[in-house]
Amino acid sequence: MFINPPRFWNLMARSYARRPVQNQAAYEYKLNITSxxxxxxxxxxxFGCGTGTTALIHAPKVAHIDAIDYSSEMISIAQEKAKVQGIKNVNFEVSAFDCWPIPVSGQQYDAVLAMSILHLVLDLDATLDRVRSSLKExxxxxxSTVCLEGLEKFVIPALGTIGLLPxxxxxxxxxxxxxxxxxxFxxxxxxxxxxxxTAFIIARNSG
Structure with a gap:
């Protein structure tokens, strides 16, 4: 495999941050429903917070957000944006989700967000287990997850297999x-x- 995922996203971070949202109406709808x-x-x-846009939008509505990404450059951009916007209740950290500590009993999160990331994780089942363990009952x-159809489900994964994309x-x-x-859930x-x-899903930890 030619691509190291964190390195790929570090290289892409600045151009990614400048890129407009592909479907702004859909993005705003998901933000509104979440809020x-x-x-x-x-x-x-x-987790997989990227340049922090979603976390910063939701920050005024909650007490605290831990927002993590394994790309150090993405987190640097997110921290810059938080400073410019004067938002202090978001903790941006460089971390893969499987390295982030699971909260002890009684201190789990009220909500977990995974926006445009589940289609990129190596072990979906382990990731979903970790999400549930991180959430309170x-x-x-x-x-929000990319679900491929048609030729995309053959072409895009093939580019990942040969190392041209994650x-x-x-x-x-x-x-x-x-x-x-x-x-x-x-x-x-x-x-x-x-x-x-993209498929947008809201699921409740049934305990």
């Missing part, structure tokens, strides 16, 4: 819902825009 489920006392974890898991997991919305449910809402490849 309706957040409360001022909530503690939130976002009744806590919410928000995810490896991308081929998922459908149905498979993703099934895996989330299998790990102890109840699906509260699922949505997919008419155009686009």
């Amino acid at each position: 309706r489920h957040l409360s001022p006392q909530d503690r939130v974890l976002e 009744g806590g919410l898991f928000f995810s 490896k991308i997991r081929v998922l459908t919305q149905e498979i993703l819902v099934e895996r989330v449910q299998a790990h102890g 109840e699906i509260e809402q699922k949505w997919r825009p008419e155009t686009g490849s």
Whole structure:
């Protein structure tokens, strides 16, 4: 494999930060739906936070956010944005999700966000187990995940296999819902825009 994922995203970070959101209406819809489920006392974890845009938007609505990404350059950009915006309740840290400590009993998060990341994780089942362990009983898991269809499900993963892109997991919305449910979550809402490849799911830790 030619690509080291953290190095790839470090190289892409500045251009990624300048790139406009592909579907702004869908992004804002997901932000609005998520914000309706957040409360001022909530503690939130976002893994694969990228340049921090989503965490910073939600920050005024919650008590605290831990936002992590294994790309140090992405986190540097996020920290710069937080400083410019004067936001102090988001803790941006360089960390892979599987290296981030699971909270002890009684200190789990109220919500976990995984936006545009589940299709990139090496072990989906281990990741979902870790999400559940990080959430308090009744806590919410928000995810937006690329679900490939048509030629994309052959071409894009092939580019990952030969090392021209990070490896991308081929998922459908149905498979993703099934895996989330299998790990102890109840699906509260699922949505997919008419155009686009992302599936947005809200799931509750059933305990």
